[in-house]
Amino acid sequence: DAGVIQSPRHEVTEMGQEVTLRCKPISGHNSLFWYRQTMMRGLELLIYFNNNVPIDDSGMPEDRFSAKMPNASFSTLKIQPSEPRDSAVYFCASTTGARETQYFGPGTRLLVL
């Protein structure tokens, strides 16, 4: 199994631009999590899906952030418009059943200038 796949791996963009991060969970996993990691705040859960349905989006910072999971094998996290304070590493993780055994993707390193 290829593990959790994220793209792009790095993105540099200008303030105000739309950013779309993509995630392909491990096949058969029915839960998907989006995290953001910064030096100041560590790893924070943004949103998670169970069977493609958003369960808890209380971690989404503001309306500029949105996430979708149109099917079991694909999810997107969109930031529109992006701001410099959105610069971080964004991780996607997936699991089946036990929430403890989440498998993390390699992350997308986002820099907003």
Added chain:
Amino acid sequence: EDKVVQSPLSLVVHEGDTVTLNCSYEVTNFRSLLWYKQEKKAPTFLFMLTSSGIEKKSGRLSSILDKKELFSILNITATQTGDSAVYLCAVINFGNEKLTFGTGTRLTIIP
């Protein structure tokens, strides 16, 4: 709000030393505490602890949980340069299924 605090924030030791990393937590309806190792990329799972006093061990790494005092420790003996990483502690509770992470301890092993 669930809270996880790790200490120290950063630790630099010589190869061969033993280190102890700390994690304290405040969480409602505690279910499990987890330790992750993060090198350059994604966190990788080390241990899951649910019961007090039972040590989990994997090679030179071991961890134990104290649910009365609300903390856990991660021990690494005979450290090697490959142990250099950020070690993350997280808790999960019943109900909301979320992992709440601490900010991590950055461990650097000097040859």
